Amino acid sequence: MTVPVGDQPEDIETQVQEMILSFISNPNSLILCVSPANSDLATSDALKLAREVDPDGRRTLLVVSKLDLMDAGTDALEVLLGRVIPVRLGIIGVVNRSQHDLNTQKTVADACRDEQAFLQRHYPSLASRCGSRYLARTLSRLLMHHIRDCLPELKTRVTVLSAQYQARLSSYGEPVEDHSATLLQIVTKFATDYCNTIEGTARHIQTSELCGGARICYIFHETFGRTLQSIDPLGGLTELDILTAIRNATGPRPALFVPEVSFELLVKRQIKRLEEPSLRCVELVHEELQRIIQHCSSYSTQELLRFPKLHDSIVEVVTSLLRKRLPITNEMVHNLVAIELAYINTKHPDFTDAAQVSASVNSQQVFMYIQTHTESLDGKRWKNEKLPSEDKGSVPGFGSPSKAVNLLDTAVPISRKLSAREQRDCEVIQRLIKSYFLIVRKNIQDSVPKTVMHFLVNFVKERLQSELVGQLYKQPLLQELLIESQDTAQQRTEVSHMLEVSVCTVVILIIFISFTYMPKGILVTRRSY
Structure with a gap:
């Protein structure tokens, strides 16, 4: 049908073709293609559709109708x-009843008899292989053989589908009867899956990315560890900063030795830089513990999808627990850095070598000072040399009052070449800072992961189930939390129906196979019985 008639839709041709293709596209179907003999088969729409899905003609049976309406002098022998x-x-080939036959109420038996007479007259060699009765027997035979050939595969497919439907039905669970037991079971299962994900013993282990405890380990030893290793012990310190600290630590008197106060001041400044990456480590672990909630919701507990309100409540409780532990853990990590800043242990065993080097340098400075001071005591030198105040050219700031300049109002030079002693002092401080900073960095790199595990990760693992039970296992909440989603209820009904259909189909197939392969003697006996 290509032209709409009456109130038929404009796309009637497309609808008919789509309907036909939906049936004949199935590789297990047989195609009965009917085409009139009084038209050109090359333009047959039926053959065209059949060729699209069955190009080799393996499952196509062609029926040539209207053999009695062909033009005089022509026949369908070559086609047949x-x-x-x-x-x-x-x-x-078949001969149909005409409209006149239908109007005169010609019976099917009479039509078949006249059809056979026509075939004997015009196609005697093919009369036994044409006609409506032969077509009916052929279709029955083809259908029987086709079903017999397809039955094993169909039975396998139906069995697989039945198992899949059974698995889906089991995942949806049975309607809730005991709300208390169901809630405890779901909460316990979630807490167990959460802890197993951290420990690396979960059933659903991802292979595309790190998750749970493995990711926490990566944060500790890769992200946090490499960040600390990348911090330069002397980063942000210039020689002028060190020299300024030394001078400020000596006050108005020039120092014979490098003052320890300047070392402590500068090393504390460097140690303080370890606090920010340590707090960032806590934040990353907290984010991973938050991600584990979604991981468990998606892979471990199908029941949470069944009860959306319970799912939201569990997420809220765990998130709240993590949020409570975050500031406590941050405070402990802050205290770790504060402890290092509270006491600079220059007697630390690993700091002994650097301290000895510093003492050696100071001893050399003392020796040089004594030697220089002894030589300056020579009386002749004091007699022959004039004091700066005796020179006619006065030093700025110490001349006549009218020309005095206030040096306190001038800026201190920020860059100049250091003297040999100043260079040695800076090197000593740098060496001490670097040595002590490495000691503290090692301590922080070891103690921060331990702190995070104790105050955050392990605490959540140990308290998670009791927190969930305490917050959710309340009689007024049981009914509300275990309200099933409409989608789950509908899907359970649909899957249950499909499971019943598949089971019935398997039974029918088994019965059909039994009768198909049953010996004829037994079959006759049962029929007679």
Whole structure:
């Protein structure tokens, strides 16, 4: 049908073709292609559709109708012999009842008798292989053989589908009867899956990315560890900063030795830089513990999808627990850095070598000072040399009052070449700072992960189930939390129906196979019985 008639839709041709294709596209179906003999088979719409889905003609049976309406002097012999349109299942010619036959109420038996007489007159060699009765027997035979060939595969497919439907039905669970037991079971299962994900013993282990405890380990030893290792012990310190600290630590008197106060001041400044990456480590672990909630919700506990309100409540409780532990853990990590800043242990065993080097340098400075001071005591030198105040050219700031300059109002030079002693002092401080900073960095790199594990990770693992039970296991909340989603209830009904259909189909197939392969003697006996 290509032209709409009456109130038929404009796309009637497309609808008909789509309907036909939906059936014949199935590789397990047989195609009965009917085409009139009084038209050109090359333009047959039925053959065109059949060729689209069955190009080799393996499951197509061609029926040539209206053999009695062909033009005088023509016949369909070549077509019936398969020399024009080759199909594997055969070509059968038939003669239909005309409209006159229908109007005169010609019976089917009379029509079949007249059909057979027509075939004997015009196609005697093919009369036994044409006609409506032969077509009916052929279709029955083809259908029987086709079903027999497809039954094993169909039975396997139906069995697989039945198992899949059973698994889906089991995942949806049975309607809730004991709300208390169901809630405890779900909460316990979630807490167990959460802890197992941290420990690396969860059933659903991802292979695309790190998750749970493995990711926490990566944060400790890769992210946090490499960040600390990348911090330069002397980063942000210039020689002028060190020299300024030394001078400020000596007050108004020039120092014979490098003052320890300047070392402590500068090393504390460097140690303080370890606090920010340590707090960032806590934040990353907290984020991972938050991600584990979604991981468990998606892979471990199908029941949470069944009860959306319970799912939201569990997420809220765990998130709240993590949020409570975050400031406590941050405070402990802050205290770790504060402890290092509280006491600079210059007697630390690993700091002994650097302290000895510093003492050696100071001893050399003392020796040089004594030697220089002894030589300056020579009386002749004091007699021959004039004091700066005796020179006619006065030093700025110490001349006549009218020309005095206030040096306190001038800026201190920020860059100049250091003297040999100043260079040695800076090197000593740098060496001490670096040595002590490495000691503290090692301590922080070891103690921060331990702190995070104790105050955050392990605490959550140990208290998670009791927190969930305490917050959610309340009689007024049981009914509300275990309200099933409409989608789950509908899907359970649909899957249950499909499971019943698949089971019935398997039973029918088994019965059909039994009768198909049953010996004829037994079959006759049962029929007679």
